[in-house]
Amino acid sequence: MRKIRVLIAKPGLDGHDRGAKVLARSLMDEGFEVIYTGIHQTAEDIVRSAIEEDVDVIGLSILSGAHMYHFRRILELMKENGLNDVLLIGGGIVPEDDKNKLIEMGVDAIFNPGTSIKEISDFIRKNLRRRV
Amino acid sequence: MNIADILKDRKSIAKAITEIEEGNTELATEALRGIRGAWVIGVTGVPGSGKSTLISKIALKLALEGKKIGILGIDPTSPFSGGAVLGDRIRMRELNKFENVFIRSISTGGKLGGMSYHTPDIVNVLDAAGFDTIFIETVGTGQDEVDVMNIANTVLVVIVPTLGDEVQVIKAGQLEIGDIFILNKSDQGAADEKIKEMTLIMKERKDGWIPRIVKSVAVRNQGIDEILRLIVEHREFIERNGLKKNKLRQRILYTIKQHALNRMDEIMKNEEIEVYIEKVMSGKDISKVIDEIMLEMGVGYGKRGKD
Incomplete structure (x- = not known):
């Protein structure tokens, strides 16, 4: 049986990656294979990595406030490349209004600070679009 | 089934790799039969010695020449959760802009030796897909992980100046398998001292090749041209002496052996074995x-x- 593969990336200029690293490590402890691509990723970098790594989930960590821009662009590229079966989730500082807009746009979930690892891993397992 | 038709773009190559990891042996067989003879470069060495950075710098130069480059980065699987953090791509970001580069991260699945059971299959997939040069970055290794020599045409062993003395150098294991040794981070510690220690083992091998050693500082792009020159020299040596087909046969045999060991491992994991x-x-x-x-x-x- 293969493991669920999760790409964790930080788009744009935000370089605060402690949270992303903690999440990568914690998801490993939950039995996921986490591909950690690091900071300063463009949307193109992220979607390309997701294709090559054939991941089940893309997880973005954004603390900069540029979440509307990055998620929109990544959703566009995911659509262009036919990644319909890949979950897109995010974490960071996202105001409630924006969160609702992002979900409407097609983001699967946004996790704010204080979310437990269990909540995130349960969400992934329950909402997977691909067979593992 | 024509494997070349299946491996038509980035996405289909990625999907084929997943299918093989899930146990599709028909696809693995077709990949073996579709091998075109890519030059396979194994890169091994202790964790943090700079393998990913070196591969990124070397691959960048080859990519600029228009070569099709495949890279497999292997990291360990947790013995507790079965999960993994695969982080080799972090150092390879500058390769993302090339259409002619494909990178895949792999977990060991707990297998010893430095690679996963399916690593040879995945090399075969990339070979069949028409990549010219394929890099395999093993897990960060110690003394005994030598499996990569069975699928690589050229083995690069990355060492750093600060570890051990002459006695470590003359022991059996990983330092026996390097065709080219790279003393990375050579701006730190006693690099020249290390080079002197290493000359003890720079002796002619069974196949006639004399291993080389080269200093580098990968993050500053130092030594990369010399490494590339030595890779070409080693490749020419292998081809001139008609050794390439031996290496290919060795890779095919190793692929089959890994399938056998994988199956054995699966059986041993079955709880019914208790009876x-x-x-x-x-x-x-x-x-x-x-x-x-x-x-x-x-x-x-x-x-x-x-x-």
Whole structure:
């Protein structure tokens, strides 16, 4: 049986990656294979990595406030490349209004600070679009 | 099935790799049959020695020449959760802009030796897909991980100046398999001292090749041209002496062996194997019980291809 593969990336200029690293490590402890691509990723970098790594989930960590821009662009590229079966989730500082807009746009979930690892891993397992 | 038709773009190559990791042996077989003869470069060395950065710098130069480059980065699987953090791409970001580069991260799945069971299959997929040069970055290794020599045409062993003395250098294991040694981070510690220690083992190999050593500082792009020159020199040596087909045969045999070991491993993980405890304890010879296990449990593993 293969493991669920999760790409964790930080788009744009935000370089605060402690949270992303903690999440990568914690998801490993939950039995996921986490591909950690690091900071300063463009949307193109992220979607390309997701294709090559054939991941089940893309997880973005954004603390900069540029979440509307990055998620929109990544959703566009995911659509262009036919990644319909890949979950897109995010974490960071996202105001409630924006969160609702992002979900409407097609983001699967946004996790704010204080979310437990269990909540995130349960969400992934329950909402997977691909067979593992 | 024509493998070249299946591996038509980035996405289909990625999907094929997943299918093989899930146990599709028909696809693995077709990939073997579709091998075109890519130059496979194994890169091994201790964790943090700079393998990913070196590969990124070397691959960048080859990519600029228009070569099709495949890179497999292997990281360890957690013995507790079965999960993994695969982080080799972090150092390879500058390769993302190239259409002619493909990178895939792989977990060991707990297998020892520095690679996963399916690593040779994945090399074969990239070879069949038409990549010219394929890099395999093993897990960060210690002394005994030498498996990569079975699938690589050229083995690069990355060392750093600060570890051990001459006695470490003359021991068996990883330092025996390098065609080219790279003393990375050579701006730190006693680099020249290390080079002197290493000359002890720079002796002619069975195949006639004399290993080389080169200093580098990968993050500052120092030594990369010399490494590339030595890779070309080694490749020419192998081709001139008609050794390439031996290496290819060795890779094919290793691929088959890994399938055998993988199947054995799967059987050993099966809880039903407990029923054989009583047979051994009541006096039946262990070897005969193993014959029985292979016969009774060895069938039905994985998704079998056609006969």
